[in-house]
Amino acid sequence: MLEKQATAFCAQKGMKPYRKNRKHGNYRKVYDMFLLAGELDWLEIRLHTLASYVDYFVIAESPKTFTGLDKPLHLRENWNRFTKFHTQIIYRIVPDPGASVGPRVWDHEDYMRNALFDQVFPALMGTEEAPRIGDALVVSDIDEVPRPDTMLTLRNCDFPRRLTLRSHFYYYSFQWKHVGDQWAHPQATTFHGLRDTIKPVNLRNGDGGHGLLPIWPLQREWEKAELADAGWHCSSCFATIKQMVSKMESFSHQSLNTAENRDPKNITERVRNGLDLFGRVGENYIRTDNNNDIPKYILDNREEFGYMLNRDGRNAGFLDANEFVELER
Incomplete structure (x- = not known):
């Protein structure tokens, strides 16, 4: 400049x-x-x-x-x-x-x-x-x-x-x-x-x-x-449930690394509905549909990074959700 x-x-x-x-x-x-x-x-x-x-x-x-x-x-x-x-x-x-x-x-x-x-x-x-x-x-x-x-x-x-x-x-x-x-x-x-x-x-x-x-x-x-x-x-903008669990097992906030928080059903429900991942009181989120104030590279590659744009749907955008469904059966 x-x-x-x-x-x-x-x-x-x-x-x-x-x-x-x-x-x-x-x-x-x-x-x-x-x-x-x-x-x-x-x-x-x-x-x-x-x-x-x-x-x-x-x-x-x-x-x-x-x-x-x-x-x-x-x-x-x-x-x-x-x-x-x-x-x-x-x-x-x-x-x-x-x-x-x-x-x-x-x-x-x-x-x-x-x-x-x-x-x-x-x-x-x-x-x-x-x-x-x-x-x-x-x-x-x-x-x-x-x-x-x-x-x-x-x-x-x-x-x-x-x-x-x-x-x-x-x-x-x-x-x-x-x-x-x-x-x-x-x-x-x-x-x-x-x-x-x-x-x-x-x-x-x-x-x-x-x-x-x-x-x-x-x-x-x-x-x-x-x-x-x-x-x-x-935060916690991951493509897979495995990544979510890995973060909990690896990060410094080990008091939050509980069986309840690692449960795939709980993770999926909380992510899909915009609820706090760790069930904390006072941690709230508002829905922002059609949000364009994000890194341009994500907008230009919507198919690759769709999970970063929309968590609706039964699997909350997780690519490995079906693996956990099969395990539960």
Whole structure:
């Protein structure tokens, strides 16, 4: 974007244009950083949606789930599916740390999320992929997809070190929208060297970082800002019941991993009717038929991603529902 264009574009966002790195013509790289558990459809959607707007996708994957279960290395096994994006993908396989990181499931999730920086960026220094001071880093889950316009904003505009990208929040598909505030993720920050860049976990949680005591807690709050309508979050938007169950068995919220919640009949009924997957009180969703405010790649490939658009029907759009019906018989 030319400087005059950037000035006008950023003014619409209430921001000033990015001008800090004149040595490189004000060009700011954008790194899109996320973990992969096995959501290959979401990976396809994300890559196609954002490839023209970011420089690199930083993807970390482990042969273990957060709960210690063995899992395939999905990206390595499906590498050829994403040939078009190989030059933009920075892929790291992160070995399971075992009990060394702590006893909690959350300790393992935090370790993996920080690995997006700690086990990637030191190895990039001195290469073409290396970040410069001021480059933009986006930290998210794979199903938290920033809008392309948001990535243009991060590339061209000045923003504080802790920017929350508020996202429209859906469950099961873009047919069911969560009632309440916009989702408070992803987060964006800027690169300030290997030591002083805010680590992914601190960035996502809104804590940690470096500063001068005793004013640091206040300074950290001053560094925070939000950008509304900045993306989409579609939670538990899976094609199969097996994926739903796998998520419950693997994620950090193990109190929700119950036999009742894993029951295929319950999953199908809740998804079809827009009821909370875990039976939580106060978690409500409104039906949004013919929703076109979704990633364009999904709209352009309705047949492939029909389950993300409509959960009506006996099987709630699950491709493997009949397998479970046969088992019940």
